Amino acid sequence: MSTALDFLAKDSQLPLISNKGTTLTQRSFKELVERLAANLAKDNRLCSGETVLLHQDDPIEFYALMFALWENGNRVIFPTSHIMLEPSSLDFFQFSISCRDNETAVAENPDFQEGILPGYGNSVIFSSGSTGPPKGILHYHHHYYDNARAVRQRVLEHGTTSLIFLKPYLVSAISHFLVHYLTDSHLVFENFNEVHTSTPLFDKYRTMGIVGSPIHLSSGLQFIPPECQPRYFFSSGDFLPGICTKRILTNFPETIVYHVYGLAELAGRFFMHRINLNTPSNQYESVGTEIEGTRFRCTDGELFVKADFLFKGYIKEGTFVAAGEWHSTQDIAENRPSGMFLFGRSNDEIKVLGNKVSLKRIENQIRTALNRETAVIVATPHPSFGTILSLIFDDPGDVTRAEIISALRATLKPHEIPHQYLTMHHLPFTASMKIDRRKIAEQIDTLIPLP
Amino acid sequence: MNYKHIEEKVKSEIEVLAGCKIADSEVKIFKAGILDSLNILNIMVFIENEFGIKIDPFDINLDTLGSIRKICEYIDAKEAD
Numbered sequence: 001m002s003t004a005l006d007f008l009a010k011d012s013q014l015p016l017i018s019n020k021g022t023t024l025t026q027r028s029f030k031e032l033v034e035r036l037a038a039n040l041a042k043d044n045r046l047c048s049g050e051t052v053l054l055h056q057d058d059p060i061e062f063y064a065l066m067f068a069l070w071e072n073g074n075r076v077i078f079p080t081s082h083i084m085l086e087p088s089s090l091d092f093f094q095f096s097i098s099c100r101d102n103e104t105a106v107a108e109n110p111d112f113q114e115g116i117l118p119g120y121g122n123s124v125i126f127s128s129g130s131t132g133p134p135k136g137i138l139h140y141h142h143h144y145y146d147n148a149r150a151v152r153q154r155v156l157e158h159g160t161t162s163l164i165f166l167k168p169y170l171v172s173a174i175s176h177f178l179v180h181y182l183t184d185s186h187l188v189f190e191n192f193n194e195v196h197t198s199t200p201l202f203d204k205y206r207t208m209g210i211v212g213s214p215i216h217l218s219s220g221l222q223f224i225p226p227e228c229q230p231r232y233f234f235s236s237g238d239f240l241p242g243i244c245t246k247r248i249l250t251n252f253p254e255t256i257v258y259h260v261y262g263l264a265e266l267a268g269r270f271f272m273h274r275i276n277l278n279t280p281s282n283q284y285e286s287v288g289t290e291i292e293g294t295r296f297r298c299t300d301g302e303l304f305v306k307a308d309f310l311f312k313g314y315i316k317e318g319t320f321v322a323a324g325e326w327h328s329t330q331d332i333a334e335n336r337p338s339g340m341f342l343f344g345r346s347n348d349e350i351k352v353l354g355n356k357v358s359l360k361r362i363e364n365q366i367r368t369a370l371n372r373e374t375a376v377i378v379a380t381p382h383p384s385f386g387t388i389l390s391l392i393f394d395d396p397g398d399v400t401r402a403e404i405i406s407a408l409r410a411t412l413k414p415h416e417i418p419h420q421y422l423t424m425h426h427l428p429f430t431a432s433m434k435i436d437r438r439k440i441a442e443q444i445d446t447l448i449p450l451p
Numbered sequence: 452m453n454y455k456h457i458e459e460k461v462k463s464e465i466e467v468l469a470g471c472k473i474a475d476s477e478v479k480i481f482k483a484g485i486l487d488s489l490n491i492l493n494i495m496v497f498i499e500n501e502f503g504i505k506i507d508p509f510d511i512n513l514d515t516l517g518s519i520r521k522i523c524e525y526i527d528a529k530e531a532d
Contacts, residue, residue: 353489384508388496402467409470414487417468419496449500 004071007145008033008181014159016181019059019189026181029064032102036068039104045095046106051075051117051124053096053109059168059189061099063177068104069097070122070141077136078125078169092116092315116320121312125171127264136315137264143309147268148178150291154272157256160185160231161205165192165216167431172236175268176211187211192433195219202228209255213237213433218244218373221251232256236269238434239342239360241367242284245275253277261287261342265311265327270294271340285364286339296335297326302346303333332358350379350387355415357389359437362416366391369411370404376427377418378440391418392440392447394427401450422447452502452530458523464497465519476519488513494522504529 010026017024024032040046052074056062069076077093091113097106117124121138162180164187166173180187188208190198202208202224210220211234224230232255233248240259248257254277261271273288290296294307304326313322332343344360351357363377376392391404401421408417424447428439458476466473469485480486486494494516495506504526516522 353492355489382496384506385492385495388492402463405467406470409468413489415489415492417490417493419493420500 004067004141005030005033005037007178008067010181010184012184014184015161015186017060017063017177017187017189022060023186024060026184029060032060032064033067033071035102036064036099036104037071040068040072040074043104043106045108046072046074049073049075049122050095051077051093052106053077053093054169055096055098056168058099059173059177061102062168063174064102065097065099065104066174073122075117075122075124076141078123091318116315116318118313118320118322124315125169125264138312138315138320139267139309140312143267143311144174144178146293146309147266147291148175148182150293151175151179151269151272152182153292154274155179155183155258156274157209157231158183158185160207160209161188162186162209162211162232162234163188163190163198163201163220164210165190165195165212165220166237166433170237170431171264171268172212172262175262176234176236178268192216192219195223199223199225207231209233211236214240214244214373215429215433215435217248221248224251230255232258234258234260236260236262239364240285241364241373242281243367243371244373245284246281247373249275249277257284259284259287261340263305263329265323265329266294266305266307267309267311270296270305270329273339280338283338286336286341288339290340296340298333298335301332301334303329303331303340303342305329332361352387352389352415355413357416362389362412365411366408366418369407370399374427376435376437376440378437378444380441380444388420389416389418390420390422390444390447392422392424392427393450394423394425396421396423396450399450404450420444421450423450454523454527457502457526457530458519460501461522461526462519464494464501465522468493473519476523478519479517480519481513481517491516498522498526502526502530 008030013025015023016026016029052069054065054076056065091111093109094112095106095108123139123141124136126134126136177187206228209230209232210217214235217233217235230252245257257275259273260269262269269291271287271290273286297304306326310327311323313320330345330347332346334341344358348359349356359377367375374394378390379387382388428436430436468490481488498504499506
């Protein structure tokens with residue numbers, strides 16, 4: 001099994017990672033990891049595989065600490081400062097660690113409880129909890145490397161620079177970082193709320209790509225000066241609507257759009273689709289084909305995965321549940337000759353008047369029918385009628401509900417036509433920049449109906 | 452709200468859901484296949500939101516809300532309560 005420093009074997013002066021004006025090369029990043037690992041090795045408290053909660057917002061220090069802890073033989077729990085967790089999920093780490101000015105600070109957890117984690121696995125990453133209570137996903141650290149190496153085989157670009165708005169502790173961001181390392185590329189972290197200040201970066205890096213969620217890609221698009229030619233847009237974390245891909249390729253005909261489907265349970269990506277101007281538009285929404293090292297099957301329309309780098313189990317509400325050989329992704333999928341298509345999640349299926357409705361699937365259909373990138377479908381209980389569907393817009397413009405219903409009638413089945421049409425000017429997002437449907441549902445009665 | 456105003460709103464909503472003009476308020480919108488029976492939920496939510504009426508689901512069925520006239524009479528009666 002390779003160590004963390006085996007993975008970081010390169011010794012070049014190519015830029016690797018930037019944040020807030022600080023840039024580390026491959027060599028200086030490796031040196032930082034070695035220095036931090038040496039510090040950890042001197043700390044007697046962290047000498048025999050103790051479980052450590054990693055608290056670090058700065059992406060450079062976060063990744064350096066992550067590698068250093070793995071190199072030191074510790075089990076790492078990825079940070080939770082932006083993710084709500086059940087208190088019962090938080091008592092299985094012995095220490096928390098942070099880093100400032102390249103110095104580590106270790107604190108003991110007075111509430112530590114032994115016995116939740118099994119005797120294997122050395123990293124636990126928590127999901128954002130957008131579809132349920134957050135759960136810790138147990139991996140070995142080499143799962144992340146193995147996944148990144150498989151992704152690297154499918155990424156044809158090399159020596160690029162990318163802008164990323166994701167929080168560093170998300171699986172998508174970790175995968176981007178590792179793949180950038182493997183392709184001698186440079187990852188530039190930027191705060192999404194300061195996206196408008198990114199223009200000077202595009203002036204500096206004329207072919208800089210954007211990596212992140214669909215919201216990041218479409219928001220970043222408007223700030224790219226027209227004379228720039230981004231080499232790629234790499235979507236991750238959520239379904240990329242075909243309309244978004246079309247807009248990117250219309251603005252930048254030379255660029256590549258990577259439509260990617262990933263899983264925290266696979267420590268990175270699963271399916272990848274490399275789209276360019278020659279790709280038929282009816283294939284934009286395909287997530288492509290599986291990466292090497294993974295196998296899949298569709299049973300009753302549901303997607304299952306098997307891989308050497310599949311996770312080892314979940315920590316959920318204070319207990320550990322071991323993973324099986326095959327993992328159900330709970331995605332409704334169809335494998336067509338042109339690649340895999342996803343149609344929502346089996347666990348987002350609800351019943352309207354006794355008929356099954358997949359929220360994600362009809363949301364995608366609605367976005368296509370209305371030619372909009374942002375339209376959110378939310379199911380809420382009605383005191384008398386069971387479940388009703390509301391369609392939410394952040395900026396409906398001049399469109400009326402009558403016009404919307406007319407457009408949807410041709411696409412949706414009668415029971416899929418939403419029952420309410422509402423405006424919410426500032427849509428809430430989870431930490432991983434997925435639309436937070438639970439928060440919308442909580443506020444549904446306060447939203448403004450469309451005329 | 453007077454009956455004519457109610458009728459205008461209901462007719463407009465049914466026509467949007469059906470995707471066609473309905474000349475006769477007496478026509479059986481579900482039985483004639485103008486609307487799918489599953490659209491009854493759209494009509495019930497529309498009535499509640501547009502007219503501020505709380506519908507008792509035991510009051511209604513495909514027959515009691517079976518035509519524009521019947522829907523309007525139901526709303527008119529509820530508003531009078």
